[in-house]
Amino acid sequence: MKLVDPEKYTDLLDAISVDQLHSDAQLLAYQRLKKQKLRQKRFIQLTLAAAFLLLVMIGSIRLSPAIAQAVAQIPGLKPLVELIAYDKGMKDIVYNEYFEPMNESQTRNGKTLTITGVVADESGMMISYKLHSNEDLANFKSILPEVKHNGKLIQAAVTSNWPAYDEGTYEVENKIDVVAIQGMDYSSKDFELQLTLHEEPETLFAIPFTLQKDIQSSKHYPINKQLIVDGQRFTVHELIISPLRSELKMSIDSSNSKKILNFGDIRIYDEQQEEWGKIRNGIVGFGQYEDTQFSIMLESNYFRTPKNMTIEFHNIEAINKEDAFVMIDFDKKQVIHQPTTIQLDLEIKDHFEIQYKMAPYHKKEHTLAFNHLIDAEGTLYYANLSSISEEENFLLMWQAFDIDTNQKPPVSPVKLEIARYGQYLQGVGRMQVDLQ
Amino acid sequence: MDEIDLAKRAINGDETAQLQLFALYKESMYRVAYSYMRNEHDANDALQEMTYQCLKNIHKVQSPHYFKTWLVRIVINTCLMMQRQQKRMVITDQLMEQPQHMTELFELNDIITQLPTDQQELIHLKYFQDLKNSDIAALHNIPEGTVKSRLHKTLKKLRHLWGEGDIS
Known part of the structure; x- marks a missing residue:
């Protein structure tokens, strides 16, 4: 029997040759993580897009079953039926034959993707597609659509939804939305749709398509009118009407005593007092209300050209500016400032996470108290993970903030801005716009 | 720049610092992996996996001073996890002839593997950096005397296991 000093272990470790050590083993790990992070980020973006579309489903369906049936017969239009039902602009696009049917397809790994049609205007595109698969589509977690033009990704938000399909789904029809706030470039009408199906291994489709129809120009109406509701001022600068959507460019007066949190209910009437449009679901806007200018997307009445339009702002959600934030310190796990008007029971957790209790303001309301935080250095961190659970008398909410994008943890104290x-402000903001 | 500064930058998300830092420990990580995995191929796989876990979780390290304990913990846990996976596979080429000193290493590692994970960490922490006992105490947030007695206990246990192991 031999007694060996365990210190010998250290010497033996040192005796291991590193000749066979792969010099790129660590680099591979780094690349793997990068790829993983990118996927997670995209997944969150897709989840957000899906959440918006879920809102869409709540809207009532106003289309008669007969019309829905008729529209569903037109190739490529099936994904639009629900859209036509709640979006008058979409209905007009179909009736005015602005929808461009297509039949471009590609088969990869036993799956066939077909572009069935496109609606293109200066504000963006809507691409409808059909996906036929040899595998159950319920197994796929998400898709990632991208659009290329002149060999480069276009400068636009490209979103789609991928609901949890029922088991035994082998063919789906759906659509992809493209919203280009800077406008689309149609110098060449050749585009390419890239779509990645997320699974292991991934399936990547790349289908070129060419637009044949002339692009209808957007109509620009400068407005530059200020509205005062309950003593709070905001300005509507311009109305831009495109076939797919209308865009209201607005700004809020910085001297207001209240901070506007949400323009949740905007209605448009034509001169016949027919309610024409409302906030468009999907992408509802760009920019933050604090920005010098931001945009709100509305349904389009492009093909109608009414004489004038009345725009009404109802239910403008607002809060006194001094009550509009909660200040906390993540290091000391302390709430530094909290407005007395808000009951939160805020708990500060490790890893820059927070948990709080809130009574819902409305029935069936599941909205979080915060969208983002601003740290002591002025860096913005979005809440990228959130959960809401229903308790007996309150909602228990948990939020974590996106550290990866900024690549540094937030510096305390941080400001959680109330969302x-x-x-709501008392009264309705109303303005008439002459379109002639 | 010293290691603490490098660790600080790495924890704060500086990717260059992260890569530099892990490159610094690459050989030690590989050697410990080899001691557990017993062949170059699996040791390289383990090195990749532990680096991945490190990069993924480095933002959770509370202070650069805790970096090394944290690193060793990930190294050991990855090795143990991969060892479990390895055991599920049929081992055929594992019984290749090894030089005498490697056989000795693996036998010693077999004994170390029988220790609780925190004691395995302690041994490897000693290897990763010839830390003073006071440093280990600060890292583990325990009194220095406790470290000494723990180390002593570990060494005693090792000697005991080694003795019982009938290695001659």
Whole structure:
């Protein structure tokens, strides 16, 4: 029996040759993580897009079954039926034959993707597609659509939804939305749709398509009118009407005593007092209300050209500016400032996570108190992970903030900006716009 | 720049610092992996996996001073996890002839593997850096005397296991 000093272990370790050590083993790990992070980020973006589309489903369906049936017969239009039902602009696109049917397809790994049609205007595109698969589509977690023009990805938000399909789904029809706030470039009408199906291994489709129809120009109406509701001022600068959507360019007066949290209910009437449009679901806007200018997307009445339009702002959610934030310190796990008007029971957790209790402002309301935080150095961190669970008398909410994008943890104290308050300005903002 | 500064930058998300830092420990990580995995191929796989876990979780390290303990913990846990996976596979080429000193290493590692994970960490922490006992105490947030007695206990246990192991 031999007694060996365990210190010998260290010497033996040192005796291991590193000749066979792969010099790129660590680099491979780094690349793997990068790829993983990119996927997660995209997945979150897709989940957000899906959440918006879920809102869409709540809207009532106003289309008669007969029309829905008729529209569904037109190739490529099936994904639009629900859209036509709630979006008058979409209905007009179909009736005015602005929808461009296509039949471009590609088969990869036993799956066939077909572009069935496109609606293109200066504000963006809507691409409808059909996906036929040899595998159950319920197994796929998400898709990632991208659009290329002149060999480069276009400068636009490209979104789609991928619901949890029922088991035994082998063919789906759906659509991809492209919203280009800077406008689309149609110097060449050749585009390419890239679509990645997420699974292991991934399936990547790349289908070129060419637009044949002339692109209808957007109509620009400068407005530059200020509205005062409950003493709070905001300005509507311009209305831009395109076939797919209308865009209201607006700004809020920085001297207001209240901070506007949400323009949740905007209605448009034509001169016949027919309610024409409302906030368009999907991408509802660009920019933050604090920005010098931001945009709100509305349904389009492009093909109608009414004489004039009345725009009404109802239920403008607002909060006193001094009550509009909660200040916390993540290091000391302390709430530094919290407005007395808000009950939160805020708990500060490790890894820059927060948990709080809130009574819902409305029935069936599941909105979080915060969208983002601003740290002591002025860096913005979005809440990228959130959960809401229903308890007996309150909602228990948990939020984590996206550290990866900024590549540094937030510096305390941080400001959590209130996003929901449930209090509205008194009155309705109303303005008439002459379109002739 | 010293290691603490490098660790600080790495924890704060500086990717260059992260890569530099892990490159610094690459050989030690590989050697410990080899001691557990017993062949170059699996040791390289383990090195990749532990680096991945490190990069993924480095933002959770509370202070650069805790970096090394944290690193060793990930190294050991990855090795143990991969060892479990390895055991599920049929081992055929594992019984290749090894030089005498490697046989000795693996036998010693067999004994170390029988220790609780925190004691395995302690041994490897000693290897990763010839840390003073006071440093280990600070890292583990325990009194220095406790470290000494723990180390002593570990060494005693090792000697005991080694003795019982009938290695001659």
